[in-house]
Every structure is written in structure tokens, then in C-alpha cells.
Amino acid sequence: MSALTGYPRADGRKGIRNVVAVAYLVECAHHVAREIAWPQRTQAHVIGFPGCFPNEYAQKMMERLCTHPNVGGVLLVSLGCESFNRYQLERTIRDSGRPVETLVIQRDGGTAATIARGQQWVADTLAELSGAERVPMDVSELVIGTVCGGSDGTSGISGNPAVGRAFDRFVSEGATCIFEETGELIGCENIMAARAATPELAGELHASVAKAACYYATLGFGSFAAGNADGGLTTIEEKSMGAYAKSGSSQISGLIKPGDIPPRGGLYLMDVVPDGEVRFGFPNISDNAEIVEMMASGAHMTLFVTGRGSVVGSALAPVIKVAANPVMYERLSQDMDVNAGRIMTGDATLDEIGDEIHELAVRVGAGEATKSEALGHAEFILTYKSFEPIGPACLPV
Amino acid sequence: MNDNDTRLLLLNEEDNVFVLRAAVEAGETITVAGVTVQIGERIGMGHKLARRAIQPGEKVLKYGAPIGSVTRAVAIGEHVHLNNLKSDYTQTHSLEEARAANDFVEGANT
Numbered sequence: 001m002s003a004l005t006g007y008p009r010a011d012g013r014k015g016i017r018n019v020v021a022v023a024y025l026v027e028c029a030h031h032v033a034r035e036i037a038w039p040q041r042t043q044a045h046v047i048g049f050p051g052c053f054p055n056e057y058a059q060k061m062m063e064r065l066c067t068h069p070n071v072g073g074v075l076l077v078s079l080g081c082e083s084f085n086r087y088q089l090e091r092t093i094r095d096s097g098r099p100v101e102t103l104v105i106q107r108d109g110g111t112a113a114t115i116a117r118g119q120q121w122v123a124d125t126l127a128e129l130s131g132a133e134r135v136p137m138d139v140s141e142l143v144i145g146t147v148c149g150g151s152d153g154t155s156g157i158s159g160n161p162a163v164g165r166a167f168d169r170f171v172s173e174g175a176t177c178i179f180e181e182t183g184e185l186i187g188c189e190n191i192m193a194a195r196a197a198t199p200e201l202a203g204e205l206h207a208s209v210a211k212a213a214c215y216y217a218t219l220g221f222g223s224f225a226a227g228n229a230d231g232g233l234t235t236i237e238e239k240s241m242g243a244y245a246k247s248g249s250s251q252i253s254g255l256i257k258p259g260d261i262p263p264r265g266g267l268y269l270m271d272v273v274p275d276g277e278v279r280f281g282f283p284n285i286s287d288n289a290e291i292v293e294m295m296a297s298g299a300h301m302t303l304f305v306t307g308r309g310s311v312v313g314s315a316l317a318p319v320i321k322v323a324a325n326p327v328m329y330e331r332l333s334q335d336m337d338v339n340a341g342r343i344m345t346g347d348a349t350l351d352e353i354g355d356e357i358h359e360l361a362v363r364v365g366a367g368e369a370t371k372s373e374a375l376g377h378a379e380f381i382l383t384y385k386s387f388e389p390i391g392p393a394c395l396p397v
Numbered sequence: 398m399n400d401n402d403t404r405l406l407l408l409n410e411e412d413n414v415f416v417l418r419a420a421v422e423a424g425e426t427i428t429v430a431g432v433t434v435q436i437g438e439r440i441g442m443g444h445k446l447a448r449r450a451i452q453p454g455e456k457v458l459k460y461g462a463p464i465g466s467v468t469r470a471v472a473i474g475e476h477v478h479l480n481n482l483k484s485d486y487t488q489t490h491s492l493e494e495a496r497a498a499n500d501f502v503e504g505a506n507t
Contacts, residue, residue: 152443153442154443157408187464210479221487222484224487225490229486229490229492230491230492232445232478234482234489235482235483236484237464238459238465241462241464242460265415325442344418
């Protein structure tokens with residue numbers, strides 16, 4: 001019954017969108033990239049890294065994002081004197097079979113000339129991509145991420161467990177599902193580890209949450225915003241229990257870090273807290289940083305549960321907005337794809353909303369625009385981080 | 398015997414708090430485990446009320462899991478929040494002091 005279709009890529013994956021990424025390689029090139037994409041902004045999305053100094057994590061993230069299955073071609077926009085390794089990035093994209101061009105503002109005549117050349121390249125490339133045909137795609141080929149943002153006391157009762165039901169269905173169909181934010185699993189480590197596929201993986205899950213607790217203790221703040229408290233959440237472990245519900249009840253197949261591509265279907269935890277001493281500040285400074293990391297691990301779309309009412313979307317991969325709070329839904333219904341607030345008011349069950357999310361996700365996979373996509377949301381943020389590679393126990397066979 | 402207002406949601410049998418599925422307005426009375434409780438200040442949707450008296454140092458259980466420890470005695474039906482519950486991990490950041498200091502009033506989604 002799946003009407004799911006996708007764009008086939010050389011690496012065997014399929015994309016549910018076919019956008020051009022316009023990528024700035026330092027903040028100094030951001031304006032030029034934005035101007036290049038603007039006339040075609042529904043199909044040309046701006047991504048990039050603002051830092052001038054090299055960072056392995058950022059390099060890996062940009063390589064993964066530029067070869068994301070939803071991306072059909074990439075225009076790189078460099079100022080010229082930044083440290084980003086654009087040569088390696090361009091080669092990685094070319095090797096993936098995608099059209100790619102690099103513009104260098106200092107070489108190509110400055111702002112106006114680079115914008116003009118870039119707009120022409122984007123228009124030509126989109127014309128080329130418009131002939132691409134969608135092919136049938138199985139639900140098992142989908143990679144789906146989930147985040148919650150702007151959480152309140154309703155999130156963990158309605159929206160998050162409803163996404164958990166949808167995740168259970170997707171996992172049983174062979175799809176890959178990713179949940180994350182180990183800083184918001186503090187307090188859940190024991191019940192979560194009990195779901196691990198192997199005892200060694202259970203140890204890794206435990207360790208990832210302990211690392212997050214230590215990291216946030218050094219920062220002096222939990223992953224907890226003022227609006228969470230207004231919405232009735234009192235402590236990080238309470239918020240965690242609610243956030244944890246997004247993972248559903250399937251066995252946990254592995255632990256990945258940003259940019260690691262899950263090797264097969266199943267449920268994966270993404271460890272987003274940097275390794276080593278606290279160096280670059282908060283692990284994820286806002287919700288889009290988490291969405292970006294799941295995209296880098298191949299997520300075709302994100303299920304985003306919100307109680308207070310986040311309105312964000314994302315560059316490259318659609319965001320399905322699940323409203324947990326019925327009062328907020330009334331106010332922001334134009335931004336919300338699913339009203340899980342009906343669970344609060346007794347008008348729907350978790351299973352019904354879980355099915356609704358599942359069915360919508362398949363339609364979005366087949367091309368239907370989400371609310372945030374239709375409104376033109378295409379947020380993106382990438383900052384400095386550092387990770388050690390995952391160990392062998394993280395992905396048991 | 399456990400007569401409860403329909404707005405009170407019990408997530409797990411072991412819990413010592415209820416979650417409000419809708420706001421309770423100031424001046425209302427609400428029935429909690431058969432006890433009639435007078436509500437002083439408005440309490441928003443998604444907030445917690447004590448299901449029974451909770452002693453200082455006792456854990457608050459929600460979803461059947463501990464979500465922190467009570468810092469002072471809490472009466473049945475009392476709002477369980479920042480003023481009487483604290484994390485066993487990291488402290489909670491809120492803007493309540495900033496708002497009070499700046500005389501800010503806002504109706505939120507709750």
C-alpha cells in the first residue's frame with residue numbers, strides 16, 4: 001500500500017527530495033550563498049559552516065550533508081581565505097555522482113559577480129534535475145529522526161509517546177529510526193539500557209548518558225530552557241522521561257554519533273555530546289543543530305514534537321511538526337502537521353495519533369509538503385564539536 | 398474511594414503526582430483522592446499536583462520513575478513544581494526571577 005517513491009542515488013540510497021544545496025564554507029560567504037539561493041529558495045537550500053578555523057567534525061558533517069540522499073547537486077561558496085578543506089569536500093561530492101561547482105568570492109570578482117554566476121549555476125542544475133524520475137521506494141529504506149523542542153508537561157504524555165508508537169511501526173517494517181539528545185535522557189539510563197540488543201551495547205548506552213550528565217554538570221546547566229518550566233516541567237529527569245518516550249518500545253540496535261550512517265534498519269540512539277573535555281560550549285545550541293546531525297546520519301525527515309510551539313523546519317529534509325499541547329495547537333495550527341493534543345483532551349488515543357504520524361510520514365516521503373516546508377522554513381545550524389569514533393560494541397551485528 | 402477530578406491524569410500506579418490535562422483556575426476547588434482542595438493560583442495544563450502528602454527528601458514519582466526530590470513538605474493536591482521539587486542531577490533554570498524583577502505578566506499555552 002506504500003506509495004513511497006524516491007530519487008535513486010549512486011550509493012544505493014534514495015532521496016525523498018531532490019534539492020540543490022548552496023553551501024557557504026565560512027560565515028563571510030553566507031550572504032552571497034543566501035542571495036544565490038533566494039530566487040529558487042524552495043528547491044535551493046542554504047547550508048554551511050560559519051567557522052574560519054578547521055574542525056574535523058564540521059568537515060565530516062558537511063561531506064555527509066552534501067551527499068545526503070535528498071540532495072541532487074551542490075554549489076560550494078567560499079570566501080577564499082578560510083581554512084575549510086573545500087578541495088576534499090568538492091571531491092567527495094563529485095565522487096558521489098552529483099553535479100558540484102565551487103565559487104570563490106575573492107577569485108570570482110566579489111559579491112555581485114559571484115551571486116550572478118551562482119544563480120545561473122543553480123538555475124541550470126535545477127533544470128537538469130527536474131527531469132529526474134522518482135522510483136518506488138520501500139518503507140524499509142526510510143531513515144527517520146525525531147526530536148522534541150519547546151517541550152512542556154504535555155509533550156511527554158501525548159506527542160512523544162505517539163511518535164514512539166509510529167517509531168515502533170516503522171522499526172517493525174524494517175525502517176531506520178534515530179532518537180538522540182543524550183542530555184535529555186539523564187535519569188532514563190537504566191530503563192533504556194535494558195532495551196539494548198547486547199549487554200555490551202547496554203554498557204555503551206549507559207556510558208553515553210553518564211558522559212552527558214558530566215558534560216552538563218561542567219556547563220552548570222541542564223538541557224532545560226525556561227519555557228520548559230513554564231509548561232510544567234520541573235527537573236531534567238522529568239523532561240528526560242518525556243523525551244525518552246519518543247523512542248517507543250523497540251529493541252535498541254545501536255549507538256551512533258553524528259554522521260555515522262546506521263548499517264541496517266532498526267532503532268538507534270545518537271550520542272550528540274562531544275567527547276573529551278568541554279571545549280566548544282553547549283552540545284547543541286538549539287533544536288536545528290540536532291536535526292542537522294540526524295540528517296548527517298542520513299535521516300530523510302524529522303518527526304518534531306513540540307508543546308510550547310516551535311515553528312522551525314529544516315534545509316534538505318522535511319520536518320513533520322507534532323503538536324503535543326491542544327491550546328498551542330489552536331493558536332499555531334497553520335504551523336502544525338499533527339494535533340497530538342487530542343490525546344490530552346481525550347479525543348484520540350496514542351495509537352490513533354501514532355498511526356496518523358506514520359501515514360503522514362509515508363505521504364511526505366512520496367512528496368507531500370509539510371507545513372514548515374510550505375511556509376518556506378529551511379533553518380540550518382552547524383557549530384564546532386569534537387568526537388572520538390564509536391567503538392565496536394556500539395553496532396553489534 | 399479514589400475520587401479524582403477528571404482533569405487529573407495518573408501516568409503510573411506508583412506515581413505520587415497527577416498531571417493536569419487542562420488548567421485549573423484560581424479560586425476553584427478540585428477533588429484529589431477524595432479530598433477537596435482549594436486552588437490559590439492558576440495551575441496550567443501539564444503541571445503536577447500531589448496525589449498524596451509527600452515528605453521532605455522523598456522522591457517524586459512520575460511515569461513510575463523518580464524525577465527529583467521534594468525540598469519541603471507537600472500537601473495533597475498541592476502544585477508540585479520549582480518551589481518544592483528539585484532535580485537529583487542538575488539544577489533547573491527558569492526565568493521566574495527575571496520576570497518578577499521586571500514586572501512581566503504573560504498568558505502562555507497552558
